[in-house]
Amino acid sequence: MLYALMGLGLSLITGVLNIPNFAHGALFAIGAYFLVSVVGVLGNFWLGLLVAPIGVAVLGLVIEYAGIRRLYAAGHDYQLLFTFGLALILNELIIVIWGPVGISHLPPALLRGGLDLGFTFYPKYRLFVMAMAGLLVVATWLFLEKTRYGAIMRAGIENKEMVSLLGIDIHRLFTVAFALGAYLAGIAGALTAPIRGLSPGMGVDMLGIAFVVVALGGLGNLLGAIAAGLLIGIAQAVVAAYWTEASTAVIFAVMALVLLVRPQGMFGIR
Amino acid sequence: MRAAVLILASICVLPLIVRPAIASEIWIFAIFGLGLNLLLGYTGLLSFGQSTFFGSAAYVAGYLLKYYGIGVFAALGVGVGIGAVSALLVGYLCVQRSGLYFIMLTFALNQLFYFIAYQWTSVTGGEDGMPGIPRPALFGVDLRDPLHYYVLVSAIFLLSLWLMKRIVESPLGRILQAIRENEVRAEAVGYHAPRFKLLAFVLGGAFSGAAGVLYAMLFGIVPLESIGFVFSGNVVFATLIGGSGSLYGPIIGSFVFIWLSESMSVMWARWPLLLGVAFVIVVLFFRGGVVEAWSRVWRYSKRTA
Numbered sequence: 001m002l003y004a005l006m007g008l009g010l011s012l013i014t015g016v017l018n019i020p021n022f023a024h025g026a027l028f029a030i031g032a033y034f035l036v037s038v039v040g041v042l043g044n045f046w047l048g049l050l051v052a053p054i055g056v057a058v059l060g061l062v063i064e065y066a067g068i069r070r071l072y073a074a075g076h077d078y079q080l081l082f083t084f085g086l087a088l089i090l091n092e093l094i095i096v097i098w099g100p101v102g103i104s105h106l107p108p109a110l111l112r113g114g115l116d117l118g119f120t121f122y123p124k125y126r127l128f129v130m131a132m133a134g135l136l137v138v139a140t141w142l143f144l145e146k147t148r149y150g151a152i153m154r155a156g157i158e159n160k161e162m163v164s165l166l167g168i169d170i171h172r173l174f175t176v177a178f179a180l181g182a183y184l185a186g187i188a189g190a191l192t193a194p195i196r197g198l199s200p201g202m203g204v205d206m207l208g209i210a211f212v213v214v215a216l217g218g219l220g221n222l223l224g225a226i227a228a229g230l231l232i233g234i235a236q237a238v239v240a241a242y243w244t245e246a247s248t249a250v251i252f253a254v255m256a257l258v259l260l261v262r263p264q265g266m267f268g269i270r
Numbered sequence: 271m272r273a274a275v276l277i278l279a280s281i282c283v284l285p286l287i288v289r290p291a292i293a294s295e296i297w298i299f300a301i302f303g304l305g306l307n308l309l310l311g312y313t314g315l316l317s318f319g320q321s322t323f324f325g326s327a328a329y330v331a332g333y334l335l336k337y338y339g340i341g342v343f344a345a346l347g348v349g350v351g352i353g354a355v356s357a358l359l360v361g362y363l364c365v366q367r368s369g370l371y372f373i374m375l376t377f378a379l380n381q382l383f384y385f386i387a388y389q390w391t392s393v394t395g396g397e398d399g400m401p402g403i404p405r406p407a408l409f410g411v412d413l414r415d416p417l418h419y420y421v422l423v424s425a426i427f428l429l430s431l432w433l434m435k436r437i438v439e440s441p442l443g444r445i446l447q448a449i450r451e452n453e454v455r456a457e458a459v460g461y462h463a464p465r466f467k468l469l470a471f472v473l474g475g476a477f478s479g480a481a482g483v484l485y486a487m488l489f490g491i492v493p494l495e496s497i498g499f500v501f502s503g504n505v506v507f508a509t510l511i512g513g514s515g516s517l518y519g520p521i522i523g524s525f526v527f528i529w530l531s532e533s534m535s536v537m538w539a540r541w542p543l544l545l546g547v548a549f550v551i552v553v554l555f556f557r558g559g560v561v562e563a564w565s566r567v568w569r570y571s572k573r574t575a
Contacts, residue, residue: 020318020373022503070554076373077316077510078553084503085549092543204499208381211374219370249389252382259363259375 002188004229005133006206007213008140008222009184015157015219016177019068020076022083025207026090027182031056031189032198033098053186060182064175072174087203094200104197129191136187140180141222153177157219185210205248212255231258273518277431281424290416291488296528297427298484303509303520304434305353305477310506311514312438313470314450315365316373319380320478320505322360323353325497326383327479328486329394332403335487342408345483346426353479354472356383361471365464368453380499387497399493403486423484430477435517437473446470500542504531507549 010024034052039045063086071079144150155163156173164170189202196202212232217224235254240247284293302324309315327349334340334348364375387394394400405414412418437443448456449463457463486492495501504527512523530548534541 014370018370020370022377067550067554074553076370077310077506077514080316080318080373081503081507081510081549082553084506085546085553088500088503088542088546088549092540092546096540096543208378208499211378215367215371215374215378249382249385252378252385255378256363256382259366 002129002133002192002229003209003213003233004137004226005184005188006210007217007225007229008137009181009188010210011214011217011219011221011225012153012177012184013181014214016153017064017068017072017174018160019071019079020083021181022080022207023063023086023090024181024185024210025203025205026087026094027056027060027185027203028189028192028206028210029094029198029200029203030059030090031186032193032202033094033189034186035190035193036098036103036198049187049190052190053183056186056189057179057183061175061179063182064178068178069171069174087207091200091203094203098198098200100200103199125194129195132191133188136184137222137226140184144222149176209251212251216255216258277428277518277521281428285417285420290420292528292532294416294420294423294484294488296524297423298481298488299505299508299528300521300524301427301430301484302478302481302505303512303524304430305474305481306505306509307514307517307520308434308437308446308474308477309470310509311516311519312443312450313446313467315467315470316506317364317376317471317474318373318499318502318506319360319376320474321497321499321501322376322380322383323357323475323478324482324485324501325387325492326356326482327352328482328492328496329387329400331483332400332486332492333393335403335406336400339404339406341406342422342487345487346480349479349483350476351479353482354476357471357475357478358468361468361475365467365471377499377502380497380502384494384497384499387494394492394494397494399491399496400486401491403490403492405487405490419488423488426480426484430480431517431521434477438517442466442469507552511552 006024006028010021013019013021013024031052034055035048038048038051038055042048042051067082067086068079071082142150144154152163152168152173153176156170156177160170163173189206192202209232213225213228216231217226217228232251232254236247236251239250281297284296287293302320305323306317306320309317330352331345331349335345340348360376360379363379364372367375388396390396405419408422438446445456445461445466448459448461449466453463482496485496508523508527509520510523511526512521513519531541531545534544534548538544
């Protein structure tokens with residue numbers, strides 16, 4: 001579900017803005033580190049979960065407004081270089097501010113320990129993350145499908161010229177989409193922190209996964225992102241049980257296999 | 271002709287200015303850039319996974335050099351082969367998609383190879399890299415002397431440049447450029463675009479492979495970073511800053527990039543941060559590459575004078 005969330009955010013940014021966002025993983029990592037810092041200052045996990053992703057969204061807002069906005073006319077190569085440069089900067093800033101060593105972070109007291117489901121014993125926090133991620137995916141879906149601005153955003157993915165001809169401020173749309181995508185990445189990072197702990201490399205690892213989700217699910221395709229996220233999440237869990245070392249490589253192997261059979265991705269748009 | 275003289279002159283002068291190791295690194299990186307430029311500049315394919323081929327070749331050839339004691343030319347041959355084969359595998363999946371999907375696929379497959387190298391510690395050494403790559407003697411010449419090795423690297427660079435010039439000026443090169451300019455039209459006159467893109471991938475991969483082997487022998491180690499995505503990004507940066515689409519662009523870019531990273535890495539341990547800032551500044555203000563930046567500075571100095 002977390003993978004779906006990451007893929008969804010990236011899918012929005014890539015689909016609406018038509019840029020390759022190599023900083024998406026860094027935004028994810030920043031979300032996790034923001035959470036740790038906010039919890040450290042305020043001492044409350046829930047406040048942290050609320051504030052940290054908003055912080056990432058604001059960061060996304062600034063990035064779009066100050067940098068990416070100037071690059072829509074430039075080719076993908078320069079957009080890539082820009083977001084790649086940003087990823088390097090954010091990644092190194094994490095090391096400078098929070099240190100190169102991994103940090104572990106405990107879930108809030110309420111969600112510690114496990115829950116007996118009858119057939120198996122499952123950590124409470126993981127259940128919470130699944131519910132949270134599911135809720136966010138549904139909320140994003142409702143926003144995109146049922147609200148006016150969501151409809152505009154979907155239209156922006158389909159045909160940008162037409163949308164701006166209809167008198168809609170396309171630049172504001174881009175900014176909102178980027179901030180929303182950054183928010184989703186940030187909250188995915190914040191939710192991950194108590195499960196896997198934090199390390200400066202977490203962003204890059206997640207970036208690759210997010211790209212796989214988008215490549216399989218299709219740009220701006222919500223259902224595709226969820227299906228692809230679940231597929232690789234399950235594949236990874238299954239392989240991890242038997243052969244731990246291969247659990248990351250398998251994500252990309254699954255992608256390669258799917259693309260061999262269906263080069264156009266799981267749902268075959270564009 | 272002028273370009274040839276200039277390159278020969280810089281090959282001769284360079285080791286007098288900087289350490290031979292850095293001079294070698296510049297030409298190796300230039301070979302790497304030449305390979306990418308065939309894709310990026312001539313075919314219009316933005317590959318963000320070139321280190322896949324560079325690193326795979328470096329690991330395989332490094333392994334054979336270390337444990338089986340093969341010669342320099344055999345190692346280079348293996349590297350070129352591995353570079354081409356890995357590019358064939360990756361390219362086959364990637365050329366079926368275009369635009370943003372293509373970029374993301376090259377990156378994702380790069381990550382696949384990275385994680386294999388990262389986890390397969392018994393062979394690759396994982397995070398520590400694969401140390402102890404020897405530099406065998408060639409025709410009785412001891413290549414362990416940095417200057418001797420520099421001569422070999424320069425010779426292979428010149429060979430690569432000559433080959434690349436032949437490739438881009440051949441009918442094949444023209445077809446690739448036609449695909450870059452207008453893929454639909456190239457298809458319409460009868461060229462199956464994916465097949466030519468794949469061919470460009472394989473050729474580019476072969477150049478990357480040669481560069482990877484030279485790199486491994488230069489430093490005596492195959493670091494894990496050599497197959498990582500930052501390496502892929504660096505070569506894209508070098509090619510763009512030198513000016514893609516021109517044969518000599520990657521060479522200029524390699525000079526600028528190695529100079530930048532060498533001078534930054536002595537300044538601060540967190541130098542990738544500075545590198546990132548350099549990327550952002552270049553993209554925002556000097557999008558035309560070095561050539562345009564130079565003419566802008568020149569115009570500015572004329573105005574103020």
